[in-house]
Each structure stands twice: as structure tokens, then as C-alpha cells.
Amino acid sequence: MRLANVFVVIMGSFLFYSAITGAESESASDNISDSASNYSSGSNGSANSRLGKDRKLWWFVIKRTFMQDDSSLSVIRSALIVFAARHGTSKSGVSTIGSRYLGTFFFTVDLDFSVDTRRFWDNYKEYLVSYGEVPYQVRPRKIKQHIQAKPHPGGRMGRRGLLRNETIPEMRSRPNIGSAHRADRRDLSAIRVFEEPFDEMKKLSQPPNVGLEDLKGLYFTRKDGEGEGVTVYVPDSGGLVGYLHTHKILREVRVEDYIWAEPNPDDRITDTYRNNFHGTAVISKIAGLRIGTAPKAGIVVVQCSNFRGEITTAHYFSALLKIYDHIRQYNPGKPVIINISWTFDMIDPTNNAAAEIKEEHLPHRTSTNNIIQLYSYHLMGEFSKLKNVKIVGAAGNRSPGIELGFPQRHAQAFPYTMILVGGTGLDDRNRFQRSGNMRIWAPGTHIHVAGFDESGEETFEIVSGSSFVAAPTVTGIMASMISHGIQMENVVDLLYRLAHKRVPNGPPLVWNGINKWDWPSYKAQQERLEEYELP
Numbered sequence: 001m002r003l004a005n006v007f008v009v010i011m012g013s014f015l016f017y018s019a020i021t022g023a024e025s026e027s028a029s030d031n032i033s034d035s036a037s038n039y040s041s042g043s044n045g046s047a048n049s050r051l052g053k054d055r056k057l058w059w060f061v062i063k064r065t066f067m068q069d070d071s072s073l074s075v076i077r078s079a080l081i082v083f084a085a086r087h088g089t090s091k092s093g094v095s096t097i098g099s100r101y102l103g104t105f106f107f108t109v110d111l112d113f114s115v116d117t118r119r120f121w122d123n124y125k126e127y128l129v130s131y132g133e134v135p136y137q138v139r140p141r142k143i144k145q146h147i148q149a150k151p152h153p154g155g156r157m158g159r160r161g162l163l164r165n166e167t168i169p170e171m172r173s174r175p176n177i178g179s180a181h182r183a184d185r186r187d188l189s190a191i192r193v194f195e196e197p198f199d200e201m202k203k204l205s206q207p208p209n210v211g212l213e214d215l216k217g218l219y220f221t222r223k224d225g226e227g228e229g230v231t232v233y234v235p236d237s238g239g240l241v242g243y244l245h246t247h248k249i250l251r252e253v254r255v256e257d258y259i260w261a262e263p264n265p266d267d268r269i270t271d272t273y274r275n276n277f278h279g280t281a282v283i284s285k286i287a288g289l290r291i292g293t294a295p296k297a298g299i300v301v302v303q304c305s306n307f308r309g310e311i312t313t314a315h316y317f318s319a320l321l322k323i324y325d326h327i328r329q330y331n332p333g334k335p336v337i338i339n340i341s342w343t344f345d346m347i348d349p350t351n352n353a354a355a356e357i358k359e360e361h362l363p364h365r366t367s368t369n370n371i372i373q374l375y376s377y378h379l380m381g382e383f384s385k386l387k388n389v390k391i392v393g394a395a396g397n398r399s400p401g402i403e404l405g406f407p408q409r410h411a412q413a414f415p416y417t418m419i420l421v422g423g424t425g426l427d428d429r430n431r432f433q434r435s436g437n438m439r440i441w442a443p444g445t446h447i448h449v450a451g452f453d454e455s456g457e458e459t460f461e462i463v464s465g466s467s468f469v470a471a472p473t474v475t476g477i478m479a480s481m482i483s484h485g486i487q488m489e490n491v492v493d494l495l496y497r498l499a500h501k502r503v504p505n506g507p508p509l510v511w512n513g514i515n516k517w518d519w520p521s522y523k524a525q526q527e528r529l530e531e532y533e534l535p
Contacts, residue, residue: 054113055113056110057109057110057134057263057314058108058117059107059108059131059132060076060080060107060120060130061105061128061371061375062103062104062105062106062107062127062129063128064129066127067103067105073104075124076107076124077107079123080107080109083109083120084109084111087111088112089111094107094108094109095107095109095264095314096262097262097317098321099321101324101328102321102379105321106314106317108262108263108314110263118360121365125365129366130365130370130371131365132357132359132368133357133359134312134313134314135346136310136311137311190222190223191220191221191222191518191519191520192222192223193218193219193220193520194218194221195217195218195219196218196219198291200443200446200447200448200469202215202219203502203509204442204477204510204512205220205511205512206511208511210516212502220514220519221480221512222514224483226296226483227293227296227297227298227482227483228483230294230297230298230334230336230479231297231298231299231300231331231336231337232287232297232299232300232338232339232479233300233302233327233336233338233339234283234286234299234300234301234302235304235323235340236278236301236302236303236304236341237271237276237277237278237279237305238266238269238271238272238275238279238304238305239279239283240269240271240277240280241253241255241269241283241301242255242258242269244269247450247458248289248458249288249291249458249460250283250284250288250289250450252289252295253287253288253295254287254299256298256299256300257301258300259300259301259319259322259323259326260302261304261306261315261316261318262306262314262318263306263318264308265307266303266305266306266307267307270303271303271305272305272309274309275305275311277450277451278341278468279301279304280450281450281461281469282339282341282471283299283472284449285472285473286472286475288449288450291448291450293473293475293479294475294477294480296483300323304318313346316345317344317376324379324383324386327389328386331388334388335388335479336386336388336389337475337479338389338390339392339471339475340391340392340393340407341394341471343407344405346368346369346372346405346406347367347369373409376410377413380414380417380418381413381414384414384416390417390418390491390492391418392471392474393407393408393411393418393420393421394408394420394421394471395408395421395422395438411437412437416489416492419439419440419474419492421440421442421470421471421474422441422442423442423444424442424443424444424470424507424509425445426446427503428502429507430507438507439508440474440495440508440510441470441499441508441509442469442471442473442510443469444468445464447462447464447469448460449461449463473510474510477510477512478491480512481494481495481512498510498511
């Protein structure tokens with residue numbers, strides 16, 4: 001089995017080199033079946049969008065030998081600007097997607113749908129490994145399945161105030177949980193205790209061989225394990241965080257930076273109803289009051305949606321490349337976690353959510369799906385060289401038998417850099433996609449996240465889907481373990497060792513490691529437990 005895994009990694013590396021150096025023929029892996037299981041917010045071709053209607057976003061992918069060749073890149077970019085101008089697109093419609101450290105991966109250009117780009121390929125294919133229309137989603141998808149769906153009126157934020165949902169119980173510090181086993185040998189003030197009405201939170205501190213009812217409605221965390229000192233990158237649809245936005249669940253999120261992905265980047269700190277406020281909800285599960293598992297972690301938001309609210313595979317690549325540069329420049333030695341709650345859109349005629357894109361099969365041109373596979377493998381490999389980085393990827397919310405998308409499918413090649421997270425149902429059994437190398441799950445059904453009600457006021461949304469809740473839940477717990485003192489090289493193994501089944505034949509759910517004997521006694525809690533400010 002180990003030899004087989006080594007062969008997969010070596011073969012993947014060979015295919016990547018062959019493709020991006022312009023090999024004479026495409027690799028055999030062109031025939032792989034890519035399910036395009038993108039469960040994230042993406043472009044949707046609504047009335048407000050022209051993508052796929054009267055225009056197309058094209059990419060021209062650079063061979064590896066020219067990725068850091070400034071003179072060759074200048075030739076291609078200059079020619080592309082001239083080509084775009086001839087067809088009514090200004091210089092600003094041409095974007096360079098790359099990294100100051102890794103080089104340029106590709107150029108994109110926004111063109112009228114009738115423009116034929118074959119001539120540009122023919123003239124400059126000595127520098128290029130591929131070209132084509134960038135994959136995206138043609139219609140909105142249920143990235144979160146509401147128990148009670150609530151439309152957001154016109155995308156407006158509405159007046160800020162108290163949470164309007166009066167039916168949600170408040171969380172309180174609760175002193176009476178009985179005697180504490182071995183209490184005299186522990187610092188009782190190190191554990192926070194919350195009266196927590198949400199089962200998904202209680203399960204995270206449920207030790208092995210302890211029933212959920214034995215927690216008596218409580219949720220336990222460590223005061224020195226709330227994510228402080230850890231930076232979490234959230235490449236997603238955006239995030240309604242910071243001083244401009246005052247959602248009570250997110251009011252104390254520690255935003256370290258806000259970055260915009262290309263092409264056609266927005267210049268606002270925003271998230272939209274069109275994208276189901278996906279990024280905002282993900283952030284709330286990582287660092288939100290009451291529902292986040294690492295409320296003191298630093299958050300860097302990377303907004304993938306452009307100024308029209310569109311997200312394509314090009315935007316996701318841009319986001320990851322910007323994260324790579326940001327880590328190298330600003331956080332070279334700091335513990336870093338990247339939460340990936342999406343997969344790259346692919347060309348897939350069997351998936352009615354994917355845009356219908358026809359590509360030409362030409363000599364020396366690598367197919368679009370192969371480019372996505374190979375370049376994402378290359379990028380994950382570069383992240384794996386940064387020993388201060390871990391990546392948490394959502395396995396997906398399609399049925400268990402469907403193959404994983406990218407970059408999640410590369411987790412087997414980089415097991416100590418990327419971990420995959422599955423989602424469970426209310427019965428603590430697997431409900432979503434899985435693969436042979438998945439070893440950890442988190443609650444993924446009927447989960448509370450920061451959201452908005454029908455009047456535009458902030459409240460809780462009840463959602464389902466591993467991309468939405470399970471992955472950021474594990475991201476936060478990983479951050480909490482690191483802030484508690486667990487070393488980066490040990491945190492993945494510890495997460496796997498602590499995860500345990502909540503029901504027979506169920507998958508192992510994440511656990512924060514607080515044992516029953518760590519629970520403070522009544523007297524110690526009365527004297528030492530600090531009050532928690534309710535959202």
C-alpha cells in the first residue's frame with residue numbers, strides 16, 4: 001500500500017512536469033473522471049451577471065519554464081493587452097495570476113463571447129501549456145441547506161441591534177456541575193464552562209464513553225486554547241467582518257488582513273446573498289462568539305468574489321497564490337491554517353451546476369481539467385514545504401460514493417499538510433463525501449452559523465453541508481490546540497488520535513481533548529470561573 005502511494009506521488013509529479021513543460025502529447029491522466037463536485041459559492045449566471053451570457057473569461061496558462069521568465073511573460077502580457085484592445089477590452093481586463101515567489105501561473109482576459117482566441121494560442125503556444133474558458137458555475141447551488149430558508153431582502157444589511165431570534169436560548173456560565181474528579185491536581189481556572197443549547201457544540205467536548213446527556217447541557221473549552229497566536233486564512237466569498245460590520249456573533253473577530261483575489265477584484269469588504277454569505281458563515285464557525293471554536297485566532301479573509309459577485313476557478317487559484325505570498329512575507333514562522341471550504345470548478349458535462357464549456361483538443365494543449373489537477377498539485381506541494389502551514393479541506397456535501405474534487409484529492413500525497421473533514425448527520429453518522437484517507441469528521445447537519453433574517457437583521461442560520469460547518473469547526477479546534485501548546489508537527493496526529501465515534505459504526509468525530517476529570521467542581525467554578533459576555 002505504501003509503495004502504491006509513493007507511485008501515485010511520483011507519477012503525479014511526472015505528469016505535472018510533462019504537462020507544464022509542453023510535452024508533445026497530453027498525459028494519460030486526461031481520461032480521469034473529474035466529478036466537479038464544487039459545493040462552494042460560485043458564479044451563477046443570474047440576471048445581474050454577464051458571465052456566460054455575452055462574455056467569457058479566458059485563461060492562457062504558462063509553461064513551467066517561463067513562469068519566472070520576466071522577459072517572456074512581458075511579451076505574452078503585452079500581446080494579450082493588444083489582442084484584448086482589438087476586441088473592446090481595456091488593459092484592466094487583463095489580469096496576471098501568480099506569485100512573487102512561484103511565478104506567473106496564467107493570464108486571464110475578459111472578452112465578448114464571440115471572440116475567437118485560437119489565433120492568440122497559435123501565435124504564442126511556445127510559451128503556453130493550455131488556454132480555454134475558465135470553469136465556473138452556471139447557476140446557484142445549495143451550498144447550505146436551510147432547515148428554514150430565509151431570503152435576504154435585496155442584499156441589504158439592515159439595522160444593527162440585538163439578535164432578533166428570541167427563541168434561541170442564551171448561553172450562560174453555569175456553576176453547578178457537581179464534583180470534579182482529580183480537581184486538586186489541576187488548575188481549575190483553566191477550563192471555561194458554558195451552558196450551551198446547541199448539540200453541535202456540546203459534542204466537540206464530549207469525551208469517549210461519556211454520553212451527551214452526561215454533559216448536562218454544558219460545553220467545555222480551555223482558556224489558553226482559543227486560537228490566540230494562530231493565523232487562519234479564509235479564502236471564500238468574502239466576510240462581513242471588521243469595524244464596518246457589527247454582527248454580534250462576529251463583533252470580536254480579530255481580522256488581521258483582508259485580501260481580494262483576481263481577476264476583476266472588488267475593493268469592498270463584503271459578502272453577498274448571491275453567494276449565500278458563505279464566507280461570513282465559515283468565519284463564524286472558526287472565530288465567532290458562542291459558535292466558533294477558536295474565537296481568539298487571527299483571521300485573514302481572502303475575498304474570491306469579484307466586483308460582480310462572480311467566482312471562478314481562476315479566482316480560487318489567485319486566492320491561494322496570494323495566501324502563499326502573504327504567509328511568506330508576513331507570517332513566515334507563525335502557526336498558520338488555511339480553511340478551504342470549496343473545490344475548483346471543472347469542466348463536467350454530467351454536472352448540471354457546471355458551466356457548459358466546450359474545449360478544443362489541439363496538439364500540445366493540455367486539457368483544462370488536467371491543468372487544474374496538475375497546477376493544484378504543484379501549489380499544494382509548495383504549501384507542504386512551509387512547515388508552519390496546515391490546510392483543512394472540506395470533503396464535500398455530495399453523496400459518499402462521489403469522488404472528491406481538487407485540491408482535496410491531493411490530501412493523500414500531503415498527509416501532514418492537508419487533512420480532509422467529513423460531515424455527519426444528527427445521528428452522528430457519515431452523510432457526505434468520503435475517501436479512503438479521511439480520518440476525521442465533525443457535525444454537519446442542523447448547525448448554527450452567523451446569518452440574517454428576512455428583515456436583514458443579524459441572527460443565526462441553521463445550515464447543513466460539510467463545506468459550511470465541518471471543515472471550519474475542525475480548523476478552529478486545530479487552532480485551539482496549537483494555542484494550547486501543541487506543536488505544528490504533532491497537531492494533525494493529535495487530532496486523529498483524539499477523534500472518536502459517538503455511535504457504533506459511526507465515523508470518528510473531532511474532540512477537543514478535555515476529559516471528564518478536567519471539569520471544574522462546583523466550588524472551584526463559583527470562585528474562579530469568569531463570566532462570558534453573551535452575544
